[in-house]
Amino acid sequence: xxxxxxxxxxxxxxxxxxxxxxxxxxxxxxxxxxxxxxxxxxxxxxxxxxxxxxxxxxxxxxxxxxxxxxxxxxxxxxxxxxxxxxxxxxxxxxxxxxxxxxxxxxxxxxxxxxxxxxxxxxxxxxxxxxxxxxxxxxxxxxxxxxxxxxxxxxxxxxxxxxxxxxxxxxxxxxxxxxxxxxxxxxxxxxxxxxxxxxxxxxxxxxxxxxxxxxxxxxxxxxxxxxxxxxxxxxxxxxxxxxxxxxxxxxxxxxxxxxxxxxxxxxxxxxxxxxxxxxxxxxxxxxxxxxxxxxxxxxxxxxxxxxxxxxxxxxxxxxxxxxxxxxxxxxxxxxxxxxxxxxxxxxxxxxxxxxxxxxxxxxxxxxxxxxxxxxxxxxxxxxxxxxxxxxxxxxxxxxxxxxxxxxxxxxxxxxxxxxxxxxxxxxxxxxxxxxxxxxxxxxxxxxxxxxxxxxxxxxxxxxxxxxxxxxxxxxxxxxxxxxxxxxxxxxxxxxxxxxxxxxxxxxxxxxxxxxx
Amino acid sequence: xxxxxxxxxxxxxxxxxxxxxxxxxxxxxxxxxxxxxxxxxxxxxxxxxxxxxxxxxxxxxxxxxxxxxxxxxxxxxxxxxxxxxxxxxxxxxxxxxxxxxxxxxxxxxxxxxxxxxxxxxxxxxxxxxxxxxxxxxxxxxxxxxxxxxxxxxxxxxxxxxxxxxxxxxxxxxxxxxxxxxxxxxxxxxxxxxxxxxxxxxxxxxxxxxxxxxxxxxxx
Numbered sequence: 116x117x118x119x120x121x122x123x124x125x126x127x128x129x130x131x132x133x134x135x136x137x138x139x140x141x142x143x144x145x146x147x148x149x150x151x152x153x154x155x156x157x158x159x160x161x162x163x164x165x166x167x168x169x170x171x172x173x174x175x176x177x178x179x180x181x182x183x184x185x186x187x188x189x190x191x192x193x194x195x196x197x198x199x200x201x202x203x204x205x206x207x208x209x210x211x212x213x214x215x216x217x218x219x220x221x222x223x224x225x226x227x228x229x230x231x232x233x234x235x236x237x238x239x240x241x242x243x244x245x246x247x248x249x250x251x252x253x254x255x256x257x258x259x260x261x262x263x264x265x266x267x268x269x270x271x272x273x274x275x276x277x278x279x280x281x282x283x284x285x286x287x288x289x290x291x292x293x294x295x296x297x298x299x300x301x302x303x304x305x306x307x308x309x310x311x312x313x314x315x316x317x318x319x320x321x322x323x324x325x326x327x328x329x330x331x332x333x334x335x336x337x338x339x340x341x342x343x344x345x346x347x348x349x350x351x352x353x354x355x356x357x358x359x360x361x362x363x364x365x366x367x368x369x370x371x372x373x374x375x376x377x378x379x380x381x382x383x384x385x386x387x388x389x390x391x392x393x394x395x396x397x398x399x400x401x402x403x404x405x406x407x408x409x410x411x412x413x414x415x416x417x418x419x420x421x422x423x424x425x426x427x428x429x430x431x432x433x434x435x436x437x438x439x440x441x442x443x444x445x446x447x448x449x450x451x452x453x454x455x456x457x458x459x460x461x462x463x464x465x466x467x468x469x470x471x472x473x474x475x476x477x478x479x480x481x482x483x484x485x486x487x488x489x490x491x492x493x494x495x496x497x498x499x500x501x502x503x504x505x506x507x508x509x510x511x512x513x514x515x516x517x518x519x520x521x522x523x524x525x526x527x528x529x530x531x532x533x534x535x536x537x538x539x540x541x542x543x544x545x546x547x548x549x550x551x552x553x554x555x556x557x558x559x560x561x562x563x564x565x566x567x568x569x570x571x572x573x574x575x576x577x578x579x580x581x582x583x584x585x586x587x588x589x590x591x592x593x594x595x596x597x598x599x600x601x602x603x604x605x606x607x608x609x610x611x612x613x614x615x616x617x618x619x620x621x622x623x624x625x626x627x628x629x630x
Numbered sequence: 631x632x633x634x635x636x637x638x639x640x641x642x643x644x645x646x647x648x649x650x651x652x653x654x655x656x657x658x659x660x661x662x663x664x665x666x667x668x669x670x671x672x673x674x675x676x677x678x679x680x681x682x683x684x685x686x687x688x689x690x691x692x693x694x695x696x697x698x699x700x701x702x703x704x705x706x707x708x709x710x711x712x713x714x715x716x717x718x719x720x721x722x723x724x725x726x727x728x729x730x731x732x733x734x735x736x737x738x739x740x741x742x743x744x745x746x747x748x749x750x751x752x753x754x755x756x757x758x759x760x761x762x763x764x765x766x767x768x769x770x771x772x773x774x775x776x777x778x779x780x781x782x783x784x785x786x787x788x789x790x791x792x793x794x795x796x797x798x799x800x801x802x803x804x805x806x807x808x809x810x811x812x813x814x815x816x817x818x819x820x821x822x823x824x825x826x827x828x829x830x831x832x833x834x835x836x837x838x839x840x841x842x843x844x845x846x847x848x849x
Contacts, residue, residue, distance in 0.1 A: 158651075159651075160651040160652065160653050161653050162653045162654075162655055163655075164655035164657065166657060172655055173655075174653040174654060174655050175653075182651075182652070182653045182654070183653070183654045183655070184654070184655045184656070185654075185655075185656045185658065186656070186658055187655045187656055187657050187658065188657060189657060189658060189659040189660045189661065190657045190660050191660040191661065191662060192660070192661050193661065193662040193663060194663045194665070195663065195664075195665035195721050195722065196662060196663065196664045196665060197664070197665055197667075197722050197849050198849065199849075200849070205662075209657065211655075215651075215653070217651060227656045227657075227658060250659070252658050252659065400663050400664075400666075403666065403720075403721050404663065404664075404665035404666060404720075404721025404722065404814075405665075405721040405814045405815060406815070407815055408665075408666060408668075408719065408720050408721035408814055408815060409666045409668045409680075409682065409719050409720050409721070410666065410721075411663075411666070413666075413668075413682060414666065414668070414682045414689070415682060415686065416682065416686075416687070416688045416689050424662075424664060428662055600657075600660075602662050604662075604664060611688075613667075613688055613689045615664050616664055616665070616666045616667060616668075616689070616720075617663075617664060617665075617666045618663065618664050619661055619662070619663035619664075620661065620662050620663075621659055621660065621661050622660050623656050623657060623658040623659065623660060624656065624657050624660070625654060625655070625656040625657075626654065626655050626656070626657075627652065627653070627654040628652060628653045628654070629650060629651075629652045630650040630651040630652065
């Protein structure tokens, strides 16, 4: 038995040696391969933004160091506008290209946030009482949260006073800089509906009535009567603040109302939509529209209160990509016109002499259209004391860039290339439009609410809401899309527009891609 | 099974919580500026009176210089003339220039020893003419009473007719061809002429006509 036990132990030892040491001791054959230097490279999602044929503005490499370029070229610089008179220059082409290697599944457009960029560096650790900035885009209220960002570094300051548009400094409550923010760091007023930076601190239960919310420390200021919109996934609900709340507050009092869904803490965001995005702001002109003329600052009947010109100027954004048209903003959108046209009034000249007489679906060569003309629209041609009307023929929809109109009617006069052709139908529609103003665009389409999702346009007036790619990568055929941004100063019937004399509105448009 | 559940949660969390790649650009400082439509009014060699100047309200200035004063005495058959320069002081071109006269009212000439009791605003009262000129004050077009090129026939018109037919509610459009103007920075020149008729009655002695002329422009 002892011998048997010894034998078995011996076999175990041999087995163990064979298992653990056999490879090095007994093997005659071996083989081995190695895959060295494997690399995992991330793709890129970057964009470029070009106005007309100007310099291409890239998101990558911007001074903000976070793939955000908040200071691409202005699209419009319009002077001496008059009510009801379409300006030949009142539109600009904007080309947006995905310059990265990754498709963008979402492509958005919205009103620019109130903000600017640092015009001088902040010293890390230093007490900051004022933020030096390039001309402020928009206006800031005292108590607003001011977010400074450079790459991964962020810091929120509190505005110590109201700041008007174009200001070059924002007074803030003293705070030590948590980083040496360089020139070009982005500066954003996050209290202007621009970012969802406020969250619930305790959940709301569906069906339960609430007269107050527990919140994470409030960023910004809430006033009694403000509309507070809760957002969680697809659920939204609006409450009315019954009392004001200051920055840092941990609760908000609201008019009692039952929650229409369950809103979890932490991930439920809310915004005060009564704190409108004041991106667009008015100023009095300091230079006459023509040499030696009166200017806005000369006048005593054009107050700036409430940014009246921003509230009157009509805005439109017309997509023109690849000859397919869609009206994303302005009259013609919501609901979308079947032909995809925004009401965009033209002002063009014929490119050849126009003879008098009967026109029947006659081609009328014109300079590249700076607007749209729908079939059936009434066209007015004028030169000096001469004027006639024509009608755009059936089936003759003419879009931005078209080089001819198709007209019917009888001309009593002949015209030269100095004549001007306008579309009184489009102008008439806009003259009674009080909805599609820049101010309303700012409020309805800011970075938090109402971002306009720029679905791919598949035909005039038609988009694909299911296409997983809204702006293809740089090597794809769908990497570039083009838009026409325009404004029109309406002439509402029976309304004196004198208070809008000598004013200048300044505003921004933001384009955003998500992977 | 537990590991599979953890894996699924991680995946969902990553998709909904962590930032994916994104990029953004903003076209800033788009500006749209309105022009101005203002006018200046200069009587004879006086100072320019601006529609938006001192004393004005809403681009209307009711306090510009008077064309005539009671110090200027009229005599039958002798016209008195006020030269008026209307300038488009704004940046936009004038589309329409119009003129209107408030109702004419009679008043006693200050200091007159014995007012005659007549009314220069009546049909048999003062003659009136509106003459457009060039910048050297040479007649170019008579708006009233002749409505023709050249100089006015002053004796053919009356204050009574003009004030009745060109009240503020129905101003007289001073358009001549197109654009009627003046265009921005340009000036139009007018002479407002009044005289007592050659055969004026003694009842018009010591009587004054008081009226207001409004100059109005629109785009």
